[in-house]
Amino acid sequence: MRHITLFSTLVAIQLATINATFVCADDVIELGSRRELFVDHFLIDNLDNVQLTLNRPRDEGIAMEFDKPWEGLFCGYCTVIKDGDLYRLYYRGRPSVGADGSPDEVYCYAESKDGIQWTKPELDLFPLEGHPKTNIILANAAPITHNFSPMLDTRPGVPAEQRYKAIGGTMHSGLVALVSADGIRWKKLREEPVIPTSMVPYKYMFDSQNLAFWSALENKYVCFFRVFKDGIRRIARTTSDDFLTWSAPVLMEYRHLGEDGPIEQLYTNQTHAYFRAPHLYVSVAARFMPKRQVLTDEQAKAINVSPKYFKDTSDAVLMTSRGGSFYDRTFPGGFIRPGIGARNWVSRTNYPALNIVQTGPTEMSVYLNQDYAQPTSHLHRYSMRLDGFASAQAPYAGGELTTKPLTFKGGELSINFGTSAAGSVRVEIQDASGKAIPGFSLADATEQIGNEIARTVTWKGGSDVAALAGKPVRLRFVMKDADLYSFKFNE
Known part of the structure; x- marks a missing residue:
């Protein structure tokens, strides 16, 4: 009986080894040479005393005031586009309150060489009385001028005269498409809307900043727009091959740690392809809290906020998507919290601009429309390290992160990381079963200490990992008092 038990145990161990070694091709993530950020659990198989941590942006102050006579208190729905060495800013100009889509709404333009200092060019396109040149x-x-939202079309082969595209409109008009060669002079792509109200199965829609962009991931244009479902501001999505004919809209859902995520009032979604990893869509959305009044009547009067615009409050939240009909809300808390002082706690303030752009060798910026409905209305800038939305963070006691099986292309592994003086990151490369590959074990790994956007990982034998390219492997990050933001295999 003892021999049978021993034999059964050996067989069980052998079968377990075979099952661990065998990995179905569908279970292996084809990474290629793309950059991956630790903003969700997509690549993570195991966390041991390591947690994903949201990193809140740093306040850099006022970027630009909305101080022209045609701009004013109700400027909003901003878009920032980096086109080569030029930064372009688009925003609605509106000095007085009024109904959505009123004829007095205009769209304004500013430029920057660094994304930090902005100038308003004097153009003769739309002169006003007493102002022969405006921006x-x-x-x-x-x-259309209620929520005009432009994009730089990165689709290969796009005609020069349509290098810029935009959508705008309300539920009364549907979403109308415009095109431009230079991002300044615009014309309609066609008279009728490209996304008519009739194709959207909701009672209310479009009364917000609706946006579109070319997705290299999906090889299509994608559009995200606002709808109401059960009285809650939600986001719907549609796709197109040509920007003219769009698919039936799909309501976006939310996931948090693999379960249904919180459904909250999201006023704008600002979804875009992250410029350093275009397969990853980043949404810095405006979370609206209706009737969550913070200010007293006296406080509102002191900051001269327009009446009825201090009964609610809002902030910015971070969501991500890898295509499809759901957002990952790994971090349901506030990404950018309202600042100190009464001006930051009024209705429809803290609304993020569309797009995050690089503003330095190691820095990127996100912009928020602040002091809404106040004489101090302006655009505010916040900065982050590149890829620094979130990080895999290990405490002083240390911890580990192990990825799911993946394949890669390239000859070196680069990490974006930061440690304390006492901290470190070491990387072990394992086979798909979790066994260390000779030459790339933890004992062979060089301790990485420092704070860099792109550090090449090394082992005793050097940095060359080309022999492992195309084979299913796991990455084991052993960390102490460190943050790991992203990694990439370089070809």
């Missing part, structure tokens, strides 16, 4: 690039186009 207005679209007027007399209601209701």
Whole structure:
């Protein structure tokens, strides 16, 4: 009986080894040479005393004031586009309160060489009485000028005269498409809307900043727009091959740690392809808290906020998507919290601009529309390290992160990381079963200490990992008092 038991145990161990070694091709993530950020659990198989941590952006102060006579208190729905060495800013100009899509709404334009200091060019496109030159690039186009949202079209082979595209409109007009060669002079792509109200199965839609962009991941244009479902502001998505004909809209859902995520009022979604990892969509959305009043009547009067615009409050939250019909809300808390002082706690303030752009060798910036409905209305800038939305963080006691099986292309592994003076990161490369590969074990790994955007990982034998390219492997990061933001295999 003892021999049978021993034999059964040996067989069980052997079968377990075979099962651990065998990995179905569908279970292996084809990484290629793309950069991966630790903003979700997509690549993570195991965390041991390591947690994903949200890193809140740093306040860099006022980027630009909305101080022209045609701008004013109700400027909003901003878009920032980096086109080569030039940064372009688009925003609605509106000095007084009014209904959505009113004829007096205009769209304004500013430029920057660094994304930090902004200037408003004097253009003769739309002169106003007493102002022969303005920075207005679209007027007399209601209701498009309520929420005009431009994009730089990165689709291969796009005609030069359509290098810039935009959508705008309300539920009364549907979403109308415009095109431009230079991002300043615009014309309609066609008269009728490309996304008419009739194709959206909701009672209310479009009364927000709706956006579109070319997705290299999906090889399509994608559009994210606002709808109402059960009285809650939600996001719907549609796709197109040509920017003219769009698929039936799909309501976006939310996931948090593999379960249904919180459904909250999201006023704008600002979804875009992250410029350093275009397969990853980043959304810095405006979370709206209706009737969550913070200020007293006296406090509101002291900051001269427009009446009825201090009964709610809002902030910015971070979501991500890898295509498809759901957002990952790994971090349901606030990404950018309202600042100190009454001005930051009024209705419809802290609304993020569309797109995050690089503003330095190691820095990127996100912009927020702040002091809404106040004489101090302005655009505010916040900065982060490149890839620094979130990180895999290990305490002083140390911890480990192990990825799911993956394949890669390239000859070296680069990490974006930071440690304390006492901290470190070491990388072990394992086979798909979790066994260390000779020459790339933890004992062979060089301790990485420092704070760099791109550090090449080394082992005793050097940095060359080309022999492992195309084979299913796991990465084991052993960390102490450190943050790991992203990694990439370089070809």
